[in-house]
Amino acid sequence: MIPFVDLKTQLKALRPEIDEVISRVIDQGHFVLGPAVSAFEEKFSTYCRTDHCVGVNSGASALHLALLAAGVGPGDEVITVSMTFVATVAAVLYCGAKPVFVDVDPDRWTMAPELIEAAITPRTKAILPVHLHGLMADMDPIMAVARRHGIVLVEDAAQSHGAEYKGRRAGSIGDIGCFSFYPGKNLGGFGEGGAVVTRDAGLARTVRLLRDWGQEEKYRHVLPGYNYRMDAIQGAILNLKMDYIEGWTEDRRRLAQVYDQELAAIGQKRPSAPSDTRHVYHVYSIEHPRRDALQAALTTAGIGTGIHYPVPVHLQPAYENLGYGRGDLPVTEALAERFLSLPMYPELAPDQVVQVCRELERAHAAEQIEPASRAPSARETNKVLESV
Incomplete structure (x- = not known):
């Protein structure tokens, strides 16, 4: 029998190190965000060749907050693809916006750049390509369309940790990139997890506020936010796995x-x-x-x-x-x-x-x-x- 996915073998190899980092979190008593998550954010940002990383509780949350930070809201349209997991589209709907689908390229299987322009309307706020199966979408022509029309580009890189396009890492080309750390992903946690990466300090700050109830400091809420925080144990495990x-x-x-x-x-x-x-x-x-x-x-x-x-x-x-x-x-x-x-x-x-x-x-x-x-x-x- 050859299984489709085997998570247990990897766990067995890393078990002593995983037990150690989990014990460290337990001993510290800081279970939500905190030092473990911050250490992972710094390491993952460097890996993606971006300036900022914000850890969240799922890939879907990463997409939702990235779109909100980019200004997507009710009445807006987001151009994306249908060949994806439903979270891509759900995140658009969470913002009150409308998903507008374009087809994919028959060989690359990702967003067909030549179809985007015809889908743009005065309501188009963002373009959301999906890097499918670990291969990045054809980003240069997609970016050219986005820049020509002044549209935000959000990368769904949930399946593409470490993928590259012309020497640039997934998540680093558009305005903001989104990752999932679901257990079966190339970088998987022990449960749900996600991250937003960007070079834009303003976008990063907004995502950080939104993931933690919109708090600028404890009990001072400057935005209506969400409980999308990453658990410290997930951060610690992901930080360990970054070495591998x-x-x-x-x-x-x-x-x-x-x-x-x-x-x-x-x-x-x-x-x-x-x-x-x-x-x-x-x-x-x-x-x-x-x-x-x-x-x-x-x-x-x-x-x-x-x-x-x-x-x-x-x-x-x-x-x-x-x-x-x-x-x-x-x-x-x-x-x-x-x-x-x-x-x-x-x-x-x-x-x-x-x-x-x-x-x-x-x-x-x-x-x-x-x-x-x-x-x-x-x-x-x-x-x-x-x-x-």
Whole structure:
């Protein structure tokens, strides 16, 4: 059996150090924010190559506060994508704003820059690209549009700790960046956690106020804020794990190279990683037109898999009031039906990756499943839809 995710092996390796930092927090008796969180914020800010980091209690909270600090409010619009976890869109709605979706690029799987300009209206306040699976969106053209129109750019980097675009780290290119430290992330805590990073001191100050009831000092509330504070134990664990994240990231990248080589031999479409990027492979996802049959075959063979994400946000029942329907985002919808995420974590052995790929090859042969090329473009998918 090869599990899709294995958190226990990492815990076992770090257990003595983790027990020590947790004991230190307990002995200090400072359980919310405090020195442990401050130490992590400083280390993570340096890692992201930004000037400020504000630890919060989840990635969703990071997105919510980043948008609020950027001035997003009722009546505003935020351009984003539907190929993401629902938290991206929920955070926009928390602000009273309206999410406006654009489709994704069929090869990169992130926001298609050429579609943004047509989505801009006088109400557009922010652009919110998502760095999917550990690969950053094509930021230069996205930033160019944002700057040309005077629009704030917020990076959803929840899956992309340490990813790079033309030598710049995730979270450091836009006005403000948001991270999640959910346990399964490349940098994961022992529960929920998140952070906002920025080079803008004013934005950082506003986020710090908002996360702690809007307090400038104890019992002096200058903004209507939230209880989005990071626990000290989470800060301590994340601070410890920062010493290992680069090694874990390079392990993921080496495993991805094994996947790339093995899957190329059977003609299977692999994730796109342009030469000017550093893909950190939070997820290693392939495309396949018979994804469900392939997943069932791998499950039978003892290979754990996942799907990120089977139903795009604009087709979720909870968000049907946004006014989108099937066919509105054809590339996103095609990818949602084709994505299959394979095992990927630093403790995975290269020979296990080879085993996964051998089982994929057997599934292709046994089920007469042809290897996939790529998701069709919006134009190609529209032609299919028109013929139905």
